[in-house]
Amino acid sequence: MGEISIPPSPVRRDVVANRQEVESWVRQHLSGLYLEEPEEAHGSSSFFGGQDIADKALETLDITGYASKRSRVAPEALRGATRLSPYIRHGLLTLPEVWQAVKGGSYEDLKSFRNELLWQDYSRHLYNFLGRNSQEPIRYELSQIDTAMEIVEVLAYDEDMECLRRCNEELRESGWLVNQTRMWMASHHSIREGQPFDIGEDEFFRHLLDGSRAANRLGWQWVAGTLTGRPYGFSRSQVTRQAPQWCNECALRSRCPIDTMPDSPEYVVRRESASLRIQEDLGPKAEIKDGPDADCVWLTAELLSLRQSALVQNPNLPAVFVFDRALLGQLRLSFKRLVFLAETLFAIGAERTLELHVGDPTEVLSGRRIAATWTPVPGWKKRQKNLNITELHPWPWLCVSKGVISLGSFSAWSKAAVFADGRRHNFR
Numbered sequence: 447m448g449e450i451s452i453p454p455s456p457v458r459r460d461v462v463a464n465r466q467e468v469e470s471w472v473r474q475h476l477s478g479l480y481l482e483e484p485e486e487a488h489g490s491s492s493f494f495g496g497q498d499i500a501d502k503a504l505e506t507l508d509i510t511g512y513a514s515k516r517s518r519v520a521p522e523a524l525r526g527a528t529r530l531s532p533y534i535r536h537g538l539l540t541l542p543e544v545w546q547a548v549k550g551g552s553y554e555d556l557k558s559f560r561n562e563l564l565w566q567d568y569s570r571h572l573y574n575f576l577g578r579n580s581q582e583p584i585r586y587e588l589s590q591i592d593t594a595m596e597i598v599e600v601l602a603y604d605e606d607m608e609c610l611r612r613c614n615e616e617l618r619e620s621g622w623l624v625n626q627t628r629m630w631m632a633s634h635h636s637i638r639e640g641q642p643f644d645i646g647e648d649e650f651f652r653h654l655l656d657g658s659r660a661a662n663r664l665g666w667q668w669v670a671g672t673l674t675g676r677p678y679g680f681s682r683s684q685v686t687r688q689a690p691q692w693c694n695e696c697a698l699r700s701r702c703p704i705d706t707m708p709d710s711p712e713y714v715v716r717r718e719s720a721s722l723r724i725q726e727d728l729g730p731k732a733e734i735k736d737g738p739d740a741d742c743v744w745l746t747a748e749l750l751s752l753r754q755s756a757l758v759q760n761p762n763l764p765a766v767f768v769f770d771r772a773l774l775g776q777l778r779l780s781f782k783r784l785v786f787l788a789e790t791l792f793a794i795g796a797e798r799t800l801e802l803h804v805g806d807p808t809e810v811l812s813g814r815r816i817a818a819t820w821t822p823v824p825g826w827k828k829r830q831k832n833l834n835i836t837e838l839h840p841w842p843w844l845c846v847s848k849g850v851i852s853l854g855s856f857s858a859w860s861k862a863a864v865f866a867d868g869r870r871h872n873f874r
């Protein structure tokens with residue numbers, strides 16, 4: 447079967463103090479399944495996984511100044527981004543929890559921050575509907591493709607450019623970037639260099655601790671213009687505003703290769719907005735029990751909160767997590783992503799019985815009666831068809847739709863979406 451079961455160790459409450467142990471665990475058990483050579487592999491320089499750490503980040507969250515500082519890049523001390531994304535991506539913090547917990551700041555700060563939470567939810571709705579088709583241009587495509595152009599298999603940029611060199615370094619060392627530098631890198635790659643966005647998107651996905659097909663694809667498509675028919679252009683002016691010292695320190699400051707905006711490509715409509723007016727399948731609204739009691743709770747990287755109802759309602763059942771060998775072999779995620787995941791899992795193992803496996807989830811879970819949460823990603827939807835799920839819990843959407851809804855644009859969607867209890871979302 448090629449599947450191994452691993453005792454869930456090192457089980458630690460204090461993952462921060464045990465980074466080295468977690469790293470050696472990942473080296474031992476997930477050998478050959480990550481991107482880097484073992485001697486170059488390291489955990490994130492600035493994030494640790496685990497429910498306690500996610501909760502602390504939320505408790506101490508203060509969004510004062512968020513609206514004006516969200517895009518600030520350097521110096522780091524002036525950044526307004528909250529850095530919650532790795533915890534939100536892995537469902538340690540759900541969007542409704544973050545929406546409720548946010549404090550500090552003016553009405554403008556609150557509105558700006560909650561609007562971003564809506565973007566995250568929108569990306570999940572779009573991915574729920576499009577699934578793997580989201581790798582194709584969503585609404586617009588280039589009217590002409592330069593077939594003679596050489597395709598580079600990495601993020602395209604000149605290493606002498608201090609701005610993009612620093613962004614790349616942060617991506618690789620910490621596994622996180624502020625939204626602004628994600629836009630710079632994505633724009634440089636796909637607009638100025640004219641490279642296909644999916645190559646850059648895959649490279650982000652391998653390194654970002656918050657890397658999700660939902661938000662990452664939406665971000666790349668938004669920048670590349672395939673969502674709106676307008677690209678995001680990147681030039682020196684953004685660096686001068688958001689990271690002025692990087693420009694001053696750049697070897698190319700007197701002959702900046704991005705002094706002016708890149709030419710905008712031309713687009714044609716690929717998919718009419720009307721075809722994105724749909725009746726969404728959002729999974730069950732309440733828990734569904736079907737058959738005998740479950741004997742385990744199946745966890746995936748989409749939802750690792752200790753507060754999820756499948757775990758809370760089954761305190762004595764083991765939680766089961768399967769590192770999908772075939773999938774990881776194909777994705778080749780950066781080691782730091784796997785360390786973050788392992789830290790998060792060990793923190794669960796410190797609270798309750800946890801089984802860890804490396805193998806094929808459907809084989810590992812075959813013959814078991816499973817409690818699980820309905821999950822809006824194609825991999826989960828496909829696998830659950832072959833499993834005996836006797837207890838199904840609802841996904842923690844921030845917003846839901848009533849009847850037919852348009853996913854054609856964020857503003858159309860966010861105007862029509864409501865909270866699960868039917869209330870209209872209000873930024874206050």
Ligand SMILES: Cc1cc2nc3c(=O)[nH]c(=O)nc-3n(C[C@H](O)[C@H](O)[C@H](O)COP(=O)(O)OP(=O)(O)OC[C@H]3O[C@@H](n4cnc5c(N)ncnc54)[C@H](O)[C@@H]3O)c2cc1C
Pocket residue numbers: 516526527528529530531532534535559562563565566567569623624625626628629632650654656657658659661662663665666669
């Ligand atoms: C090219 C590109 C790729 C991206 N890839 C990802 C990705 O893989 N995963 C991911 O979660 N986000 C992605 N984003 C969105 C955004 O850049 C990150 O969510 C944000 O930078 C995370 O930092 P933060 O937690 O400090 O965000 P904050 O600014 O503090 O925002 C709070 C939360 O709102 C959500 N959010 C903020 N901005 C966006 C946005 N534009 N789209 C969707 N959600 C948002 C995130 O959950 C974030 O944690 C991408 C954006 C671009 C332009």
